Amino acid sequence: MNKPNIVLCGAAGQLGQTLQALWPASVLCQHFNLVALSREDLDICNKGDVRAKLSSLNCKLLINAAAYTAVDQAEEEQDNAFAINDTGVENLATWAAENHAWLIHISTDFVFDGNGSSPYLPDSETKPIGAYGRSKLAGEQQIQRLLPDSGVIIRTSWLYSEYGNNFVKTMLRLMKERPELKVVNDQIGSPSSTHSLAELIFAMICKAHDCGEQVSGIYHWSDGGNISWFDFALAIQKQALQQGLLSTQIPVQPITSNEYPTPAKRPAYSVLDRSLTLSTIDCSNLNWEQQLQIVINKIAAFDSSS
Numbered sequence: 533m534n535k536p537n538i539v540l541c542g543a544a545g546q547l548g549q550t551l552q553a554l555w556p557a558s559v560l561c562q563h564f565n566l567v568a569l570s571r572e573d574l575d576i577c578n579k580g581d582v583r584a585k586l587s588s589l590n591c592k593l594l595i596n597a598a599a600y601t602a603v604d605q606a607e608e609e610q611d612n613a614f615a616i617n618d619t620g621v622e623n624l625a626t627w628a629a630e631n632h633a634w635l636i637h638i639s640t641d642f643v644f645d646g647n648g649s650s651p652y653l654p655d656s657e658t659k660p661i662g663a664y665g666r667s668k669l670a671g672e673q674q675i676q677r678l679l680p681d682s683g684v685i686i687r688t689s690w691l692y693s694e695y696g697n698n699f700v701k702t703m704l705r706l707m708k709e710r711p712e713l714k715v716v717n718d719q720i721g722s723p724s725s726t727h728s729l730a731e732l733i734f735a736m737i738c739k740a741h742d743c744g745e746q747v748s749g750i751y752h753w754s755d756g757g758n759i760s761w762f763d764f765a766l767a768i769q770k771q772a773l774q775q776g777l778l779s780t781q782i783p784v785q786p787i788t789s790n791e792y793p794t795p796a797k798r799p800a801y802s803v804l805d806r807s808l809t810l811s812t813i814d815c816s817n818l819n820w821e822q823q824l825q826i827v828i829n830k831i832a833a834f835d836s837s838s
């Protein structure tokens with residue numbers, strides 16, 4: 533019997549690669565094929581290609597891991613950021629609406645201004661402070677407009693993995709190259725491993741497949757606990773030293789955001805309230821240190837095999 537297709541857009545990104553790596557161990561692979569499309573296979577900005585490709589694949593579930601994610605560059609490349617994060621998402625959502633498909637889309641804590649002091653709820657007021665956040669919010673609004681009952685938006689924060697570019701990999705590189713490091717200590721958030729995010733996505737699909745309960749609307753996801761980037765850097769160093777990924781401990785100093793100016797402002801506080809997600813979806817709930825250990829172990833395994 534032919535299995536239905538789940539189509540993954542943005543397959544070469546860090547979340548896209550994690551979804552593919554975890555797929556064979558998921559029970560879902562007994563029931564579905566995962567068709568992984570990188571940007572080369574499908575540019576979500578091209579409406580005609582989106583229509584032709586997705587129709588040819590007879591897709592009933594679409595996961596969008598494609599995005600413009602260069603936060604600082606977005607300040608100078610707003611048109612590009614909106615073309616991908618707004619119009620590209622509109623193209624996917626339009627096709628999904630016309631073809632009665634379910635769309636699972638990923639968004640960001642950067643839709644909030646970061647002036648809060650308690651975790652942001654899915655319906656908290658959005659107020660992005662940079663171009664990237666504005667473009668991601670515009671994409672969310674496309675989904676809410678076009679797919680009010682069959683679009684899921686998962687907002688996540690501080691995403692990292694053993695793939696691509698992210699804070700963990702940057703810290704490991706700099707901790708090898710530099711005699712000391714300064715890391716921002718006044719931005720508070722929650723790291724999210726792509727592993728836990730991928731497992732959440734699979735759990736949402738399982739719920740729809742096994743129980744016929746297809747969720748829609750906005751859900752928040754991160755790993756458990758809130759920290760600063762400085763705390764995260766210290767934990768990365770500690771675990772990397774234990775795993776032998778680093779051989780020397782360098783001093784890491786806390787600094788303020790004012791001492792580390794960037795083209796795009798970051799939210800000072802971007803903790804996401806995950807209670808709706810945890811009460812709705814049966815998913816694992818490890819804290820950020822446990823998830824970091826999994827990724828550090830993966831990076832160590834890559835390192836020792838190369």
Ligand SMILES: NC(=O)c1ccc[n+]([C@@H]2O[C@H](COP(=O)([O-])OP(=O)(O)OC[C@H]3O[C@@H](n4cnc5c(N)ncnc54)[C@H](OP(=O)(O)O)[C@@H]3O)[C@@H](O)[C@H]2O)c1
Nearest residue numbers: 542544545546547571575576598599601638640688690691
């Ligand atoms: N990274 C974070 O810290 C973070 C935090 C919160 C939320 N998020 C959200 O989480 C999601 C996954 O992020 P990620 O870190 O996995 O991103 P990523 O590693 O930057 O991957 C994004 C992928 O999208 C692809 N892409 C860009 N434009 C495309 C287009 N027009 N058509 C098709 N594919 C396109 C990119 O291809 P190219 O490499 O060829 O450009 C890349 O492979 C995104 O929605 C992001 O906004 C990320």
